[in-house]
Amino acid sequence: MKQKLVFLFLSISLFTYGQKTIYEHNNFKEFSKDHKILAIVPFLATLELDEEQELSKEQLDELEDQEGEAVQNALENYFLKRKEKKKFSVEFQDIKNTNAILAQNGISIDNIDIYTTQELCKILNVDGLISGNLTLSALISKSVPKVDFLSIIMGKSDFGRIAIKISDGKTGKLLWKYEKVINRKSGKNTNAIIEGMMKNAARKFPYDREKEKKRRKD
Numbered sequence: 001m002k003q004k005l006v007f008l009f010l011s012i013s014l015f016t017y018g019q020k021t022i023y024e025h026n027n028f029k030e031f032s033k034d035h036k037i038l039a040i041v042p043f044l045a046t047l048e049l050d051e052e053q054e055l056s057k058e059q060l061d062e063l064e065d066q067e068g069e070a071v072q073n074a075l076e077n078y079f080l081k082r083k084e085k086k087k088f089s090v091e092f093q094d095i096k097n098t099n100a101i102l103a104q105n106g107i108s109i110d111n112i113d114i115y116t117t118q119e120l121c122k123i124l125n126v127d128g129l130i131s132g133n134l135t136l137s138a139l140i141s142k143s144v145p146k147v148d149f150l151s152i153i154m155g156k157s158d159f160g161r162i163a164i165k166i167s168d169g170k171t172g173k174l175l176w177k178y179e180k181v182i183n184r185k186s187g188k189n190t191n192a193i194i195e196g197m198m199k200n201a202a203r204k205f206p207y208d209r210e211k212e213k214k215r216r217k218d
Helices: 002-019 028-032 057-084 095-104 117-124 149-153 190-204 208-215
Strands: 021-026 036-038 043-045 128-136 159-169 174-183
Touching: 021 128, 021 190, 028 174, 036 057, 036 117, 043 057, 057 095, 057 128, 057 190, 095 117, 117 128, 128 174, 159 190, 174 190
Parallel strands: 036 128, 043 128
Antiparallel strands: 021 174, 128 159, 159 174
């Protein structure tokens, strides 16, 4: 009986951890038809660390910025690899240029959320924006924490959730969104997590050339 209960808990837990959600706007094709270049901005991170990890507000803010910038960097790395194989129908602005332009306009990861998508796209001179947020109970930019077996069967091995969004620069409308729970199987660090996420979402990624071809046929 105990073995059956353990198996049940484990099954439920693994099912929950694998959950992901992909949304695409019904009129994506119309809104994105003139898209040529997108900017990836730093992600907004919220850290919910254990109470024993005593940090000042300044230290916590710094770590949150670090995690948000790590996701921005990991996404660029992923897109650059795929770009070499001519997988995308759009270009991606160099994040060094993106961050420099934002800084020149007094925009940082700490206040970027007060600007609209249209405002940011106009400042960056791009057609659309890739942004997002993540909530973490552990730092992932260096390495994913180890989780023991008991935590897995009790449903506690996930330590975060990430959402990647694409928005239209002209209208500000949300065109695409991918949400996923992060756990120890997601990858060993931010780069691995993003790589795995985007590979799983590749067939659903709206700017994939193969998907674009199918849209044109339809």
